[in-house]
Amino acid sequence: MFIKALSQQKIIEKPISIFVDKVNRREYLRFSKYELRYKIMKDGMYFLGSEGELKRTVKSTAEKRQILKDESLMYYEYDEQRITVENIAGTLLCDFLNTNFSDFADLKKFIDKYSLVILKEILKENGFDINLTMILTKTKYDNIIKEIATKYNDILESIKEAFIYDVDNCYNIYNDELKKDLTPYEIYVVEMFSNKYSKAIKLYDPTKIYLECDNDMTVYHIGFGSVKEKHIIETLNIEKSLIVPSPYIISSLDLKQILFIEFKELLCIEKFPIKKCRNCEKYFVPDKRTDELYCNNLFEDTGKTCKEIGFFKYNQRKLKEDDVARLYRNTYQQKLLRVVRNPENVAYRLQLELFKEAYKEVKEKMANGKMTKEEFKEWLLKMKK
Numbered sequence: 304m305f306i307k308a309l310s311q312q313k314i315i316e317k318p319i320s321i322f323v324d325k326v327n328r329r330e331y332l333r334f335s336k337y338e339l340r341y342k343i344m345k346d347g348m349y350f351l352g353s354e355g356e357l358k359r360t361v362k363s364t365a366e367k368r369q370i371l372k373d374e375s376l377m378y379y380e381y382d383e384q385r386i387t388v389e390n391i392a393g394t395l396l397c398d399f400l401n402t403n404f405s406d407f408a409d410l411k412k413f414i415d416k417y418s419l420v421i422l423k424e425i426l427k428e429n430g431f432d433i434n435l436t437m438i439l440t441k442t443k444y445d446n447i448i449k450e451i452a453t454k455y456n457d458i459l460e461s462i463k464e465a466f467i468y469d470v471d472n473c474y475n476i477y478n479d480e481l482k483k484d485l486t487p488y489e490i491y492v493v494e495m496f497s498n499k500y501s502k503a504i505k506l507y508d509p510t511k512i513y514l515e516c517d518n519d520m521t522v523y524h525i526g527f528g529s530v531k532e533k534h535i536i537e538t539l540n541i542e543k544s545l546i547v548p549s550p551y552i553i554s555s556l557d558l559k560q561i562l563f564i565e566f567k568e569l570l571c572i573e574k575f576p577i578k579k580c581r582n583c584e585k586y587f588v589p590d591k592r593t594d595e596l597y598c599n600n601l602f603e604d605t606g607k608t609c610k611e612i613g614f615f616k617y618n619q620r621k622l623k624e625d626d627v628a629r630l631y632r633n634t635y636q637q638k639l640l641r642v643v644r645n646p647e648n649v650a651y652r653l654q655l656e657l658f659k660e661a662y663k664e665v666k667e668k669m670a671n672g673k674m675t676k677e678e679f680k681e682w683l684l685k686m687k688k
Contacts, residue, residue: 310438314381318554319421319561320515322547323392323568328575330392330565331547336418337379337439341370351380351438377441381420387547393577393588396565399558400467401585401600405456411448419447422459424557426451429458462559465502466566470586472499473570474577488570507563512555582609627680631662634687658686 320333340351343360352360354371361367370376398416403409414422423433431454433447451459471477472494473487482490494501553564569575579586580598587598597609605612638655645651665682668674674682 310436310440312437314420314435314437315383316420316423316556317383317385318556319418319558320385320552320554321395321561321565322549322552323565323572324547324549325392325568325572328392328572329389330394330568331387331389331549331552332395332417332561333385333387333552334418334421335382335385336420337381337444339441340378340380342376342378343370351378374441379439379441379444381435381437381439389547391588391590392572392575393565393569396466396470396562396569397577397586397588399562400463400470402459402463404459404463405452407445407449407452410452410456411445414448419444421558421561422451425458425462425559426455429455431455462506462562465506466562469494469501469503469566470577476577476579486573487576491570503563503566506559508557508560511557512553512560512564514551514553516551580609582612627676627683630680630683630687634658634683635662637687661686 314335317335322331324330338353340353341357342349343352343357345360357370358367361370395417398413402413419433420435423435426433431450439447469491472482473490475482475485475487475490482493485493491501493499495504553561555561555564569577574593575588576593577586577588578595578598580600581596583598583600583602585598585600587600589595590599595610597614599608599610601607602609602612635658638651638658641651642648642655665674665679669676669679
């Protein structure tokens with residue numbers, strides 16, 4: 304009866320809030336979301352608990368496994384208390400740009416990380432007013448996501464494309480020579496006054512956002528004025544990271560507005576690029592070096608990140624696509640192998656070194672237009688003999 308009652312009780316929508324710490328290059332998001340719960344029996348009564356509570360309550364390993372597999376015992380419970388999530392600045396925007404909204408698994412991954420609720424306003428504007436309640440069965444939760452992926456993916460994709468247009472331009476993703484000496488914000492200004500114009504700004508609606516200075520992102524979930532000063536000081540002395548120095552936060556029910564505010568804040572951070580991974584081609588913000596070429600996302604089913612295998616994969620792909628590069632690689636390996644197998648043969652070692660030096664000169668000629676690709680290929684074929 305308890306679960307049935309909650310499954311009929313409608314949720315009260317709460318806004319998404321964001322604060323970007325431009326000094327430390329971090330972003331803080333606050334939102335309410337659904338959490339996966341399991342129907343567990345304790346002392347003759349059922350309750351909804353997390354996976355951790357399930358493992359602590361149910362003693363039988365076989366029964367635990369059965370519950371974790373049984374979708375009829377899985378529910379999504381709405382947490383009225385908004386959570387605060389800290390990430391490297393730009394994480395939400397990159398996650399949004401990297402999501403394939405017509406793919407159920409990809410969309411579910413985005414929604415599970417953030418919230419089903421944060422898409423509600425966008426969908427409502429387009430005729431899909433999701434009837435969200437405090438408790439959703441797993442089937443109902445998944446069906447809502449499937450309906451979004453099937454019927455409303457084009458709306459989300461169009462929003463994504465608008466931000467991709469601005470990100471590609473402002474962060475000079477495709478290395479436009481005209482923009483190479485401009486900062487992202489300077490390119491944005493150029494965009495605003497040129498015939499290219501910003502597409503993301505067309506999504507901006509100032510009536511849908513509000514700035515709060517009497518609230519902050521402090522990760523201390525209690526009501527104001529409800530706890531003694533001494534207790535708070537003792538707590539904060541132990542864990543300083545509970546305080547987020549946010550002079551203001553910006554809130555909205557509309558995810559488009561939060562994405563636009565995040566984008567504008569990122570443009571104002573000096574030497575802080577958004578990049579496109581050379582391997583998986585997803586957008587990312589480098590966590591250390593600004594010249595990073597590969598992201599930290601797991602690549603397909605390899606169990607490794609693009610950063611770990613990207614260089615190898617990129618060269619593999621390049622060799623497949625470029626017959627000249629493949630021919631050079633084969634020629635180089637052939638000469639290197641002769642040196643390895645005949646370490647005392649000075650002539651073989653000299654031939655390898657001469658080949659490496661000659662290759663640099665010939666490659667430079669081709670780069671400067673003094674040699675065609677076909678002539679370069681013929682030279683490599685001669686060197687291979």
